[in-house]
Amino acid sequence: MNEQKVRRETVSRRVILTGTALALGAAATGAAATRAEAQQKISQANAKYQDHPNGAQECDGCIQFQPPNSCKIVDGTINPKGWCQFFGAKS
Ligand code: SF4
Numbered sequence: 001m002n003e004q005k006v007r008r009e010t011v012s013r014r015v016i017l018t019g020t021a022l023a024l025g026a027a028a029t030g031a032a033a034t035r036a037e038a039q040q041k042i043s044q045a046n047a048k049y050q051d052h053p054n055g056a057q058e059c060d061g062c063i064q065f066q067p068p069n070s071c072k073i074v075d076g077t078i079n080p081k082g083w084c085q086f087f088g089a090k091s
Helices: 003-039
Strands: none
């Protein structure tokens, strides 16, 4: 094996290893971010969540609602006809 070929293979291995390390790092960061988001949700009790509307306001019409039964900021199962103090009307 000549010197140029050895050098080329060494560089290729380095590129592959570096790329793998970066990909693993990005995956770990993404997983940590997802866990952090999940942990940062407000409890239903602290949000004063109720499973029925507050007048005309209900989760189904809130910008935080995620069909079919989740909320971006309040933890747990969310009734589309529920409500909490953080209601924000969809425009
Ligand atoms: S009113 Fe909005 S913020 Fe509150 S639980 Fe329902 S969807 Fe989430």
